[in-house]
Amino acid sequence: MLVEEIMKKEVITLTKTATIAEALKLLHENRIRHIPIVDDNYYVIGIVSDRDVRDASPSILNQDADQSELENEIQSIMTQDVITVHPLDFVEEIARVFYDEEFACLPVVRENKLVGMITEKDMLHTFIQLTGTNLQSSQIEIKVPHKPGILPEVAAIFGARKTNITSVLIYPYNDDPNFKILVFRIQTMNPMPVVQDLREAGYDLMWPNNIVGPKV
Incomplete structure (x- = not known):
């Protein structure tokens, strides 16, 4: 999946001479947490967060606070070294940037011009969709040998039951390079017939791992 498929294209921006106010x-009005700062060519030259603005604003608890601070230009508090991404970047790779850098959002640029924004909430929503957890479904986890052809081999058992597979994830089994875990989400509320077929085929089920249903 590409960034351009999930990014917000309507982005609220400010210039560097705008005020903190x-x-x-x-x-507040748009219920957003970040504002990109752009120049006349719509190049991203900075970014400010709600925390930046809050820290630069007078305390609401201090009635004698100097409100003139709100008239300072936004360039005085913006972050200038902004990491950006491209619309054709893969979402899965951008997730690593969010994790490593602990970012809450990333501006999206094409030919140096701002074309969108992607947030950690967008990322989370996307991974919910990719894993199929937003649909009514059942999850089955299978420990399999790490060898070529194992995925279609296991998937054939689902196909024999005419079971619709919503999503498939593959991840390592502990620290053992000889095995993988296949996680299937299937569109049925009664996975037991497929579970039984998998057991009879000799596969090691991690989930469900303690339920035995009748053969159907």
């Missing part, structure tokens, strides 16, 4: 108003 303007940023505060935009953040």
Whole structure:
């Protein structure tokens, strides 16, 4: 899946000479957490977060606070070294950037111009869709040898039952390079017939691992 498929294309921006008060108003009115700062060519030159604005604003608990601070230009508090991504980047690879850098959002640029924004919430929603957990389904986890052809071999058992597979995930089994875990989500609320078929075929089920149903 590509970034352009999940990014927000309508992005609220400010110029570097906008005031902190303007940023505060935009953040509250639009219920957003970040605002990219752009120049006249729509190049990203900075970014501010709700935390940046909050830290630069006078405390609401101090009635004598100097409100003139809100008239300072946003360039005085913006982060200038902005990491950006491209619309054709893979979402799975961008997830690593979010994790490693602990970012909450990333501007999306094409030919250096801002074309969208992607947030950690967008990423989480996407992975929910990719794993199929947003649909009514059942999950089956199978420990299999790490060898070529094992995935279609196991999938054939689901096919024999005419069971629709919503998603498939593959991840390592502990630290053993000889095995993998296949995670299938299937569109049925009664997975037991397939579970029994898998057991009879000799596969090691991790989930469900303690339920035995009648052969159907």
